[in-house]
Amino acid sequence: MHTMIDSGLVADHNAKLQANLEADYAALGGVLARRGQDIEQLTALAQTFAVAVPSWGTGTGGTRFARFPGLGEPRNVFEKLEDCAVINQLTQATPAVSLHFPWDKVSDTAALRETAQAYGLGFDAVNSNTFQDQAGQAQSYKYGSLTSHSAAVRAQAVEHNIECIELGRALGSTALTVWVGDGANFPGQHNLRGALERYLDSMRDIYGALPADWQLFIEHKLFEPAFYATTIADWGTSFACASALGPKAKCLVDLGHHAPNTNIEMIVARLAQFGKLGGFHFNDSKYGDDDLDSGSINPFQLFLVFNELADAAEREGAAFHPAYMLDQSHNVTDPIESLMSSAVEVQRAFIQSALVDRAALRHYQEANDVHASAQALKQAFRTDVSAILAMARQRSGAAIDPVACYRSSGYREQRGVARPPKAGASSSGIV
Ligand code: LRH
Ligand code: MN
Ligand code: MN
Numbered sequence: 001m002h003t004m005i006d007s008g009l010v011a012d013h014n015a016k017l018q019a020n021l022e023a024d025y026a027a028l029g030g031v032l033a034r035r036g037q038d039i040e041q042l043t044a045l046a047q048t049f050a051v052a053v054p055s056w057g058t059g060t061g062g063t064r065f066a067r068f069p070g071l072g073e074p075r076n077v078f079e080k081l082e083d084c085a086v087i088n089q090l091t092q093a094t095p096a097v098s099l100h101f102p103w104d105k106v107s108d109t110a111a112l113r114e115t116a117q118a119y120g121l122g123f124d125a126v127n128s129n130t131f132q133d134q135a136g137q138a139q140s141y142k143y144g145s146l147t148s149h150s151a152a153v154r155a156q157a158v159e160h161n162i163e164c165i166e167l168g169r170a171l172g173s174t175a176l177t178v179w180v181g182d183g184a185n186f187p188g189q190h191n192l193r194g195a196l197e198r199y200l201d202s203m204r205d206i207y208g209a210l211p212a213d214w215q216l217f218i219e220h221k222l223f224e225p226a227f228y229a230t231t232i233a234d235w236g237t238s239f240a241c242a243s244a245l246g247p248k249a250k251c252l253v254d255l256g257h258h259a260p261n262t263n264i265e266m267i268v269a270r271l272a273q274f275g276k277l278g279g280f281h282f283n284d285s286k287y288g289d290d291d292l293d294s295g296s297i298n299p300f301q302l303f304l305v306f307n308e309l310a311d312a313a314e315r316e317g318a319a320f321h322p323a324y325m326l327d328q329s330h331n332v333t334d335p336i337e338s339l340m341s342s343a344v345e346v347q348r349a350f351i352q353s354a355l356v357d358r359a360a361l362r363h364y365q366e367a368n369d370v371h372a373s374a375q376a377l378k379q380a381f382r383t384d385v386s387a388i389l390a391m392a393r394q395r396s397g398a399a400i401d402p403v404a405c406y407r408s409s410g411y412r413e414q415r416g417v418a419r420p421p422k423a424g425a426s427s428s429g430i431v
Contacts, residue, residue, distance in 0.1 A: 001118065001119065001120045002085075002118045002119055003085070003089050003119075004082055004085045004086045004089060004119070004411065005086060005089055005090070005405075005406075005409045005411060006409070007397075009405070009408070009409055010089070010090070010397075010398070010399050010405055013399055013400065013401070013404070013405040013408060014394055014399065014400050017390075017400040017401060018394070018400070021387060021390050021391060021394065021400055024386070024387040024390075025039070025387040025388070025390075025391050027387075028384070028385070028387045028388065031383075032355075032383075035355075035357075036357075037355065039388060042351055042354060042355075042385070042388050043388050043391050043392050043395070044392075045350075045351065045354055046347060046350075046351050046385075046388055046389055046391075046392035047092075047392045047395060047396050049093055049346075049347045049350050049351075049392075050093060050094065050095050050096065050324065051093060051094055051282065051324040051325065051326055051343050051346050051347070052094065052096040052097060052098045052124035052125070052323070052324065052325040052326070053084050053087055053088075053094045053096070053097050053098065053325075053326055053339055053343070054097075054098050054100070054281075054325060054326055054327050054328070055077065055080045055081075055084070055097055055098065055099050055100060055103070055104050056100050056103055056104075057326060057327070057328050057329070057330060057335055057338075057339055058073075058074050058080045058083040058084065058335050058336070058339070059073050059074060059080070059335065060073055060330060060331065060335060061291065061328075061329030061330050061331045061335075062329070062331055063331065067331070068331070068332075069421065070334060070335070071412055071413070071415065071416040072412055072413075072414070072415025072416040072417075072418065072419045073415075073419065073421070074415075074419065075419055075421075075422060076105065077099070077104040077105060077106060077112065078112070078115060079419060080097075080104070081097065081112070081115055081116055081119060081121065082119075083335070083336055083415075084097045084119070084121055085119035085120075085121060086336055086406065086411060087336055087339050087340050087343065088119070088120065088121060089398065090340055090393075090398050090399040090402035090405055090406055091340050091343050091344060091393060091398050091399075091402050092392075092393055092396035092397060092398035093343045093344065093347050093393075093398075094339070094343050095120065095121060095122060096121065096122045096123060096124040097116065097121055097122075097123055097124065098123075098124045098125055098126070098127060098177075098325045099123060099126050099127065099167075099168075099171070099173075100126075100127040100129060101126060101127070101128060101129060101160075101163070101164045101167060102129065102134055103129065106167055106171075109167060109170035109171055110170070112171060113170070113171050113172060116171075122172060123168065123171040123172050123173045124173065124175070124323060124325055125168075125173060125174075125175035125176065125177045125215075125217060125279065125323055125325065126164050126165075126167060126168035126171070126173045126175070126176055126177070127164070127176075127177045127178075127179070128160055128161045128164045128176065128177075128178055129160075130145030130146065130157040130160055130161070130180055131145070131179070131180060131181040131225070137156070138152075138156060139152050139153040139156045140153070141153065141157070144180075144182040144183075144190075144195070144231075145157035145180055145181075145182055146158070146178075146180050146182060146198070146199050146202035146203065147180070147182040147183075147190075147195040147196070147198045147199045147202070147231050148182075148198070149190070149198075154198065154201075154202050157180075157202060158202050158205045158206055161176065161178060161206045161209075162205075162206065162209045164176055165206075165209055165210060165211070165214070168214075169211055169214075174211075174213055174214050174215065175214060175215040175216070175217055175278070175279070175323060176206070176210070176214065176215075176216055176217065177217040177219055177252055177279075178203070178206065178216065178217065178218060178219065179219035179221065179232075179254075180199070180231065180232065181221075181224070181225045181226060181230070182195065182199065182226065182230070182231045182232075183195070183225075183226025183228070183229050183230035183231045183233070184226055184228045184229045185226055185227050185228050186228055187228060187229075189228070189229075192229055195231050196231055196237070196241075199231050199232070199241070200241060200244055200245070203216075203218075203241065203245055203249075204245065207245045207246060207248065207249060210248050214248060215248050215249070215250055215278055215323075216242075216245065216248050216249045216250070217249075217250055217251070217252035217278040217279055217323070218232060218238045218241055218242050218249060218250070218251055218252060218278075219232070219238075219252040219254055219257070219281065220232045220233060220234055220235055220237060220238040220251070220252075220253075220254075220257060221233065221254065221257035221289065222234065222257055222258055222259055222288065223288065224288070224289060235251060235253070235267045235270070235271065238251040238252075239251055239270075239271065239274070239276055242276050242278075243276065249278075250271075250276050250277065250278025250279070251271050251276050251277060251278055252278050252279045252280065252281065252323075253267060253268060253271070253277070253279075253280050253281070254280070254281035254283070254289075254327055255280070255281065255282055255283055255284065255285070255294075255301075255302075255305070256281075256283045256284070256285040256288065256289040256290060256291055256327075257281075257288075257289060258288075259288070260286070260287060260288065264301060264304075264305060265301070265304040265305045265307065265308045266308075268305050268308040268309065268312075269308045269311070269312075272308065272309070272311075272312035272316075272320070272322075273312075277312070277322050278322060278323060279322045279323030279324065279325060280305075280322060280323070280324055280325060281325055281326070281327030282294045282302070282324065282325065282326050282327065282328075282342065282346050283326065283327050283328045283342075284296045284297040284298060284302070285297060286298075291327065291328050291329035292328065293328060293330075293333070293338045293341060293342045293345070294326060294328070294342035294343075294345045294346050295342065295345030295346070295348065295349065296345075299345065299348075299349065299381075300381060302345065302346065302349040303349045303352050303353060303377075303380070303381045304377070305349070306349040306350050306352070306353035307353045307356060307377060307380075309322070309350075309353065310353040310354060310356060310358070311358070314358055324346065326339060326342050326343065326346070328342060334412060336406060336411070336412070337403050337406065337407075340402040340403060340406065341402070341403060344389055344402070347389055347392075348385060348386075348389060351385045351388055351389065352380050352381055352383060352385055353380065355379075355380035355383055355385070356376060356377060356380045357376060360376060361373060361376045361377070364376060
């Protein structure tokens with residue numbers, strides 16, 4: 001397998017940290033053993049964890065006010081794959097990439113697939129984009145895409161989604177995520193029910209083009225760019241649409257797409273209960289769709305989401321496997337560092353949720369022992385599982401400390417030389 005960072009460098013890095021890791025691991029193993037938990041099982045579980053990396057997250061993001069490009073940003077989808085390869089090499093937790101079309105310009109799917117395979121990467125859900133106009137496009141999405149009053153606009157948006165399926169199929173993806181910014185900025189701008197009817201008509205055409213083994217993920221978002229009434233604003237609308245479309249359609253929960261204080265873990269529980277939890281876009285936020293690094297603002301919420309996932313997995317077994325993806329915008333950090341540490345934070349929540357003694361929790365709940373129930377979760381959340389995650393990485397051939405290893409590799413500086421900014425590149429857009 002082709003590695004972007006010299007594997008000898010990773011081995012040297014790990015050798016320096018090995019003794020301390022073993023001491024921390026033994027100490028944590030002792031704590032867990034007293035609770036009746038086997039650290040080796042947890043480490044093996046951590047090694048199975050995977051979350052997909054968004055191709056668009058490898059470039060520096062921005063806001064609608066400005067974008068401040070970073071050093072050596074990837075200039076095309078092949079360079080994005082190089083960065084994704086680094087992230088997976090150092091974490092062994094991100095073996096798949098989620099592409100976004102047409103941000104990712106793919107003309108030769110066979111070459112892209114081959115390159116990804118050489119890095120040990122695959123492709124997760126592909127994402128369509130009908131929330132922006134592209135150069136040379138016949139119809140504008142200014143007043144909506146899948147919900148547009150214009151049949152020609154809707155047809156163009158449907159056609160783009162079908163092209164995404166075709167590209168994804170050639171690359172080995174098995175899911176399409178559809179997020180539309182469609183909606184109204186003013187009361188009266190459109191008929192609320194009529195817009196959803198048109199959305200469903202368009203989505204039926206997209207659904208009809210899905211290969212047999214594909215899933216269609218509907219991603220809801222409360223607001224922005226439509227500030228009065230977003231057509232797919234909430235999980236209820238998403239659920240109703242997924243149900244109307246059929247079994248291949250499921251709901252995707254982007255953690256940033258809710259009002260502050262929304263009980264997202266309850267949404268997760270509801271969607272899981274009714275078989276419609278398709279997947280996640282992980283990120284964190286304080287206000288709304290901030291797209292900050294996972295676990296950076298509210299790690300307890302992330303843990304509680306994984307606690308619901310652990311409950312669903314216990315009930316449903318292997319049949320329950322929602323898709324995990326990161327969806328973040330890195331405006332002031334090195335995207336590779338943010339994506340590596342975010343993958344580890346999501347993995348942390350996964351392992352913390354595995355610490356919850358589910359039988360004991362059920363017993364406390366049934367006995368109405370509220371304090372003990374809450375403490376069962378808190379004890380798991382408070383447990384520092386860093387040594388488990390680091391040992392899982394070490395055993396999988398990744399870095400004990402991914403960010404430190406990455407910094408010492410000089411990869412970013414080397415990319416600064418290998419990828420000079422395109423002449424005349426504007427400061428807007430992340431691609
Ligand atoms: C919308 C969103 C959606 C898009 C991505 C770029 O806010 O979360 O997933 O595809 O951002
Ligand atoms: Mn998203
Ligand atoms: Mn978003």
